[in-house]
Amino acid sequence: MEGALITGCQYIGPEQKEYPYKMCGCKPFPGRVYCEDHIWKVYQKGTNVNGKRKVKEIEKELAELKRLEEVAEIENV
Numbered sequence: 001m002e003g004a005l006i007t008g009c010q011y012i013g014p015e016q017k018e019y020p021y022k023m024c025g026c027k028p029f030p031g032r033v034y035c036e037d038h039i040w041k042v043y044q045k046g047t048n049v050n051g052k053r054k055v056k057e058i059e060k061e062l063a064e065l066k067r068l069e070e071v072a073e074i075e076n077v
């Protein structure tokens with residue numbers, strides 16, 4: 001799957017037990033394969049030291065993304 005373009009969230013909920021599985025499909029978080037809502041489920045916010053580091057990284061990325069969206073919105077006005 002190297003080089004493949006991810007166009008939708010790849011999250012498959014735990015309630016799905018049989019094939020064919022249906023993925024979320026929402027817009028993925030930049031650089032990730034999951035949307036903003038499912039990143040927290042996958043990384044289980046704050047469950048361990050590495051998880052806490054990952055959460056901090058994701059929170060920084062979210063804040064930067066929102067900042068860039070605000071700047072783009074101001075520039076388009």
